[in-house]
Amino acid sequence: MLKIGIAGYGNLARGVECALRSCADMQLCAVFTRRDPSCVKILTEAVPVLPLDSITEWKDHLDVLLLCGGSASDLPAMTPLLAQHFNVVDSFDTHARIPEHFSAVQRAAEGSGHIAVISAGWDPGLFSLNRLYASAILPNSSTYTFWGRGVSQGHSDAVRRIPGVLDCRQYTIPVPQAIDSVRSGHAPQLTTRQKHTRHCFVVAAPDADLHRIEEQIKTMPNYFADYDTTVTFITQQELQRDHAGLPHGGHVINTGATGWNGEHKQRIEYTLELDSNPEFTASVLVSCARAAMRMAGRGCKGCYTMLDIAPADLSPLSREELMASLL
Amino acid sequence: MLKIGIAGYGNLARGVECALRSCADMQLCAVFTRRDPSCVKILTEAVPVLPLDSITEWKDHLDVLLLCGGSASDLPAMTPLLAQHFNVVDSFDTHARIPEHFSAVQRAAEGSGHIAVISAGWDPGLFSLNRLYASAILPNSSTYTFWGRGVSQGHSDAVRRIPGVLDCRQYTIPVPQAIDSVRSGHAPQLTTRQKHTRHCFVVAAPDADLHRIEEQIKTMPNYFADYDTTVTFITQQELQRDHAGLPHGGHVINTGATGWNGEHKQRIEYTLELDSNPEFTASVLVSCARAAMRMAGRGCKGCYTMLDIAPADLSPLSREELMASLL
Numbered sequence: 250m251l252k253i254g255i256a257g258y259g260n261l262a263r264g265v266e267c268a269l270r271s272c273a274d275m276q277l278c279a280v281f282t283r284r285d286p287s288c289v290k291i292l293t294e295a296v297p298v299l300p301l302d303s304i305t306e307w308k309d310h311l312d313v314l315l316l317c318g319g320s321a322s323d324l325p326a327m328t329p330l331l332a333q334h335f336n337v338v339d340s341f342d343t344h345a346r347i348p349e350h351f352s353a354v355q356r357a358a359e360g361s362g363h364i365a366v367i368s369a370g371w372d373p374g375l376f377s378l379n380r381l382y383a384s385a386i387l388p389n390s391s392t393y394t395f396w397g398r399g400v401s402q403g404h405s406d407a408v409r410r411i412p413g414v415l416d417c418r419q420y421t422i423p424v425p426q427a428i429d430s431v432r433s434g435h436a437p438q439l440t441t442r443q444k445h446t447r448h449c450f451v452v453a454a455p456d457a458d459l460h461r462i463e464e465q466i467k468t469m470p471n472y473f474a475d476y477d478t479t480v481t482f483i484t485q486q487e488l489q490r491d492h493a494g495l496p497h498g499g500h501v502i503n504t505g506a507t508g509w510n511g512e513h514k515q516r517i518e519y520t521l522e523l524d525s526n527p528e529f530t531a532s533v534l535v536s537c538a539r540a541a542m543r544m545a546g547r548g549c550k551g552c553y554t555m556l557d558i559a560p561a562d563l564s565p566l567s568r569e570e571l572m573a574s575l576l
Numbered sequence: 577m578l579k580i581g582i583a584g585y586g587n588l589a590r591g592v593e594c595a596l597r598s599c600a601d602m603q604l605c606a607v608f609t610r611r612d613p614s615c616v617k618i619l620t621e622a623v624p625v626l627p628l629d630s631i632t633e634w635k636d637h638l639d640v641l642l643l644c645g646g647s648a649s650d651l652p653a654m655t656p657l658l659a660q661h662f663n664v665v666d667s668f669d670t671h672a673r674i675p676e677h678f679s680a681v682q683r684a685a686e687g688s689g690h691i692a693v694i695s696a697g698w699d700p701g702l703f704s705l706n707r708l709y710a711s712a713i714l715p716n717s718s719t720y721t722f723w724g725r726g727v728s729q730g731h732s733d734a735v736r737r738i739p740g741v742l743d744c745r746q747y748t749i750p751v752p753q754a755i756d757s758v759r760s761g762h763a764p765q766l767t768t769r770q771k772h773t774r775h776c777f778v779v780a781a782p783d784a785d786l787h788r789i790e791e792q793i794k795t796m797p798n799y800f801a802d803y804d805t806t807v808t809f810i811t812q813q814e815l816q817r818d819h820a821g822l823p824h825g826g827h828v829i830n831t832g833a834t835g836w837n838g839e840h841k842q843r844i845e846y847t848l849e850l851d852s853n854p855e856f857t858a859s860v861l862v863s864c865a866r867a868a869m870r871m872a873g874r875g876c877k878g879c880y881t882m883l884d885i886a887p888a889d890l891s892p893l894s895r896e897e898l899m900a901s902l903l
Contacts, residue, residue, distance in 0.1 A: 264834065266836075267834055267835055267836050268834065270836070271714075271715045271716050272715060292836055344903070347899055347900075347903055348896070348899050348900055351899060368903060373903045375709065375713075375844075377902055377903045378709070378887055379846075380902040381887050381888070381890070381891055381898060381902055382702065382705070382887060382890065384891065384902065385863045385866075385887075385890040385891040385892070386702075386856075386859045386860050386863050386890070387598075387859060388598045388599060388892070389598050392902075494840075498843075507591065507594055507595065507851075507852055507855035507856060507858075507859055508594055508852065508855055509593075509594050509597070509619055513821075513850075513851035513852035513855055514851045515848075515849070515850050515851060515852070515855075515856050515859075516825075516847075516848070516849040516850075517702075517847070517848055518846070518847040518848075518849075519706075519845070519846050519847075520843075520844070520845040520846075520847070521842075521843070521844055521845075522842070522843040522845075523840075523842050523843075524834075524840035524841045524842060525834055525835065525840035525842070528834035528835055528840055528842075529713075529834060529842050531834075532713045532714060532834055532842075533713050536712045536713050539712075554899065554903055555887075556886070556887050556888040556895075556898055556899075556903060557886050557887075557888055557895070558886060558887075559883070559884050559885060559886050560705055560708050560709060560712075560882075560883050560884075560885075560887075561708070561883040561884055563708070563709065563712040563713070564708055564711065564712040565712070565715070568883075568884070569675070571708060571883055572674055572675050572678060572881065572883075573674075573675055575704055575707040575708055575711065575719075576671070576674055576695060576700045576704045576881055576883060
């Protein structure tokens with residue numbers, strides 16, 4: 250029975266709690282929070298909620314610690330720090346900063362003799378794996394990633410920072426014609442605008458200038474300026490009723506050709522359709538915790554990503570069971 | 577530069593030759609055949625074609641030998657035999673006999689200190705990986721595999737053995753309603769007949785009893801009796817014109833739920849659409865040859881499947897390049 254701890258208690262951590270419930274080989278032992286523990290109510294009975302600054306007292310009592318902080322401000326410091334005392338798994342997802350995060354975690358985990366799996370989830374994570382498998386098998390092929398239809402929390406947050414905006418849900422939506430064009434095998438060159446559209450459902454303050462808010466959204470650099478964006482103003486009640494979920498998903502599509510003269514088209518496509526992005530990401534993290542312990546048992550230490558994990562290590566089944574049941 | 581040999585020279589081996597052409601880190605060094613080498617014309621210039629029974633003379637001159645024999649009669653003996661002298665990769669695809677094949681190859685490869693990757697390809701292979709990833713991440717989910725539309729060589733061969741049949745191409749076709757039902761997340765119980773249909777394009781001898789042939793096909797146990805099968809008689813010219821290719825593909829679909837009470841549906845789907853089944857399978861084998869050498873370099877020996885291979889080992893890119901470019 251693997252003894253699991255959770256650091257941080259938001260949507261992702263609640264997803265981990267739910268995922269652990271389906272895993273007969275793992276047990277949630279403690280949740281650590283920066284908030285006042287007496288104010289944090291978790292789903293699992295009889296599991297203690299403890300202050301994060303007491304976490305090192307648990308260093309000999311947990312097999313793996315799942316880090317459920319955010320990539321922007323929590324994980325860059327938290328993962329290297331906690332990898333000094335625990336085997337850890339995080340979901341660091343700021344793609345451009347992964348090499349830097351890897352180096353910091355690698356130093357900490359190698360130094361302490363622990364194992365750290367970073368950037369687990371679906372992108373980075375399962376989507377990365379599919380980009381890798383497809384491009385390794387078809388070296389001269391083209392790989393495309395489409396996200397959505399799904400809620401982007403970063404984009405929702407960006408809109409919420411605009412004065413006069415009370416709340417927002419932003420959906421990222423792949424352009425169907427772009428997907429069709431990629432699937433056809435023509436390897437089109439697609440601009441950012443051609444691949445995805447964005448749709449913001451915005452709750453504005455009663456006295457706000459809606460025209461100004463819409464302009465500020467549509468022209469926001471990095472987030473919206475390069476996309477065709479639709480802004481729809483709704484009430485807080487409508488937002489709660491129609492946009493309470495956190496769905497997401499997308500496609501990794503790879504098209505290439507084989508044959509002496511590239512005469513045969515080949516297409517590989519991976520699709521996720523997720524009702525709950527944080528719960529699915531959490532389920533990936535939990536399987537990576539299992540792999541981390543398997544790898545630690547073989548003497549591995551240092552920092553890894555899902556690209557380094559032998560798939561069999563993610564499963565509760567033995568090698569013999571896997572060979573008989575699903576190979 | 578990895579030095580690669582090919583044992584056997586049929587469709588799969590020609591696919592390997594084509595795939596190696598796209599790999600800057602590998603070089604085809606020799607092809608071994610049971611036929612008279614002077615009668616075997618290969619695609620690559622200046623590569624020797626040699627008798628299979630001289631192969632052990634090459635034991636110190638090849639990094640990996642790709643075994644391109646058939647699963648029914650070649651590989652069960654060939655893979656254990658050659659794993660005594662070479663690092664080998666095969667595409668053994670008789671699912672029910674994989675554990676037995678694994679044991680035989682494991683003994684040979686461990687004894688000789690070589691590495692063997694068996695059952696590489698797409699099913700077993702990439703489809704197995706997707707069944708594994710999906711079921712490890714969503715433990716209480718349902719996994720479905722649909723094959724086709726594609727040519728099944730085993731079924732085509734079975735029809736060709738019927739007296740009066742000169743030639744046949746058999747297509748396996750997934751039932752669209754079954755796929756829709758699975759995608760909906762209802763986890764339907766599907767019979768063999770509900771999942772796939774079969775379509776045989778048959779060239780009959782001029783004097784053959786077509787009605788008798790059709791009956792013999794449709795009632796053939798294991799191959800056709802459990803399916804709705806369509807038989808279409810065509811001429812040899814039509815077969816060559818319209819059915820010369822070996823397309824295949826399919827879907828691995830996994831549907832499950834997350835949340836404290838399973839309230840959120842999650843769907844994972846993997847699709848292959850292949851113009852050439854043997855060329856795609858060959859491309860997978862070639863990437864496994866690269867992984868085998870990486871693993872051998874770290875001291876691994878014995879028998880492995882793709883479930884045991886860390887994905888990064890399949891790619892020509894370094895860990896740092898992968899992290900920067902596709903994680």
